[in-house]
Amino acid sequence: xxxxxxxxxxxxxxxxxxxxxxxxxxxxxxxxxxxxxxxxxxxxxxxxxxxxxxxxxxxxxxxxxxxxxxxxxxxxxxxxxxxxxxxxxxxxxxxxxxxxxxxxxxxxxxxxxxxxxxxxxxxxxxxxxxxxxxxxxxxxxxxxxxxxxxxxxxxxxxxxxxxxxxxxxxxxxxxxxxxxxxxxxxxxxxxxxxxxxxxxxxxxxxxxxxxxxxxxxxxxxxxxxxxxxxxxxxxxxxxxxxxxxxxxxxxxxxxxxxxxxx
Numbered sequence: 137x138x139x140x141x142x143x144x145x146x147x148x149x150x151x152x153x154x155x156x157x158x159x160x161x162x163x164x165x166x167x168x169x170x171x172x173x174x175x176x177x178x179x180x181x182x183x184x185x186x187x188x189x190x191x192x193x194x195x196x197x198x199x200x201x202x203x204x205x206x207x208x209x210x211x212x213x214x215x216x217x218x219x220x221x222x223x224x225x226x227x228x229x230x231x232x233x234x235x236x237x238x239x240x241x242x243x244x245x246x247x248x249x250x251x252x253x254x255x256x257x258x259x260x261x262x263x264x265x266x267x268x269x270x271x272x273x274x275x276x277x278x279x280x281x282x283x284x285x286x287x288x289x290x291x292x293x294x295x296x297x298x299x300x301x302x303x304x305x306x307x308x309x310x311x312x313x314x315x316x317x318x319x320x321x322x323x324x325x326x327x328x329x330x331x332x333x334x335x336x337x338x339x340x341x342x343x344x345x346x347x348x349x350x351x352x353x354x355x356x357x358x359x360x361x362x363x364x365x366x367x368x369x370x371x372x373x374x375x376x377x378x379x380x381x382x383x384x385x386x387x388x389x390x391x392x393x394x395x396x397x398x
Contacts, residue, residue, distance in 0.1 A: 137170040141219040141238050141305070143229070144211045145194075147178040147185050153226040153350060154185070156261070158192050161223055166234030177211035205318035218309050224302040228257065228348040237305045240340050248311055248337040249329070251304040252346040253277065259352040273298045281341045290333050294377035295386065297326035297370075303347050304329075310337055323369040330376070 143161040147154055158174070166172035174194050178185050179201025189196040197214040201207050208222055219241050223229060233252065240250045253274055256264040266274075276298035280289045292298075304325075306314075314332065316324045333339060367387070374383040 139170065139173060140217055140241075141166060141172040141221070141234055142215045142217045143167070143172060143174045143221050143223045143234065144215055145174065145176040145223040145225060146207055146211050147176055147180075147225045148207070149180050150182065150184040151225045155188055157223060157225050157227060157229075158188060158194065160229045160231075162192060162194075163231055164229065164234040165231050166238055169235070171238055172234040173217070175214065177207070177214060179207050179210065203318055203321065205316040205320060205324045208324075209315045209318065212306070212308070215308055218307065219305055220308055221305040222302070224349075226350040226352070227302045228261070228350070230346045230348070232344075233346040236342055236344065236346060240342055241305070241307060244338060244340045246310075246337045247340045248307050248332050248335060249304050250307075250340045250342065251299050252342040252344060254300045254303045254347045254349050255345050257348045257350050259350070261348075261350075263348070264351065272296075273300070277341050278343065281343070289339070290330070293330065293333065294374075297323070297329070297373075299325070299329050300347075300349055301325035302349055307337075310335075320369055322366040323373050326370075326373050330373070 143164070145154075145157060145161060158176075161167065161174045164172055167174060175197065176185070176189055176194055177197045179199060181196070181198045186196065197211075199210040199213075201210075211222055212220060219238060221234070221237065236252065237250050241247055244250075255266070256270065258264055273296075276292055276296065280292045280298065311332070314328075317327050318324075320327055329339070371383060371387055374386055378386065
């Protein structure tokens with residue numbers, strides 16, 4: 137089978153969850169069938185990461201880091217396949233994620249990104265209950281998927297970032313000139329999807345829950361929520377769409393829902 141897709145695991149320092157992430161990527165149907173491959177990128181090379189790469193026989197790439205955005209841009213620079221997933225080291229990918237992503241890209245040739253629904257797990261890999269925040273995000277994605285044009289989709293997207301970053305895969309042939317904003321820490325994905333939605337082409341949503349996003353105390357989401365980086369950047373994103381009054385109203389609701397990440 138032709139190699140079409142890369143799981144590029146983005147690893148940082150010594151994560152307790154990295155090995156599980158590697159295993160779930162290698163156990164993908166698309167990897168077993170030869171349509172996907174697994175590689176790893178890190179800006180913090182160390183014996184822990186090196187030994188795991190050697191143990192599982194995956195290539196390790198490295199460049200100097202400088203934040204999440206730079207690491208994501210660097211990781212994609214090593215991708216040689218048409219499609220790519222930046223696999224987050226703490227997260228889990230279910231066996232059919234890769235094959236469903238590839239199927240969607242091959243069916244919708246103008247797709248810039250394809251993304252799936254997801255569930256959340258805790259530090260012990262137990263499923264977390266689907267709280268109000270997750271239910272709202274899923275509803276937003278379903279509404280976006282039903283709308284006929286990107287203009288209408290962007291209007292829905294103006295109410296918040298419904299797309300889960302680790303659930304996204306990229307059409308590298310269409311996004312060869314795209315890069316994440318390296319000045320952002322928390323909303324670089326929201327900013328990225330907003331800019332991608334302005335480009336020619338489409339976005340495609342798979343309603344199946346095909347990956348698990350891990351919520352734990354040391355995650356970037358939790359850290360940047362606690363030091364208010366998330367709040368500041370989200371407010372700036374809302375101002376792209378709304379005036380000050382509506383932005384303040386939406387932020388009150390968003391801050392309340394941030395508690396679900398703690």
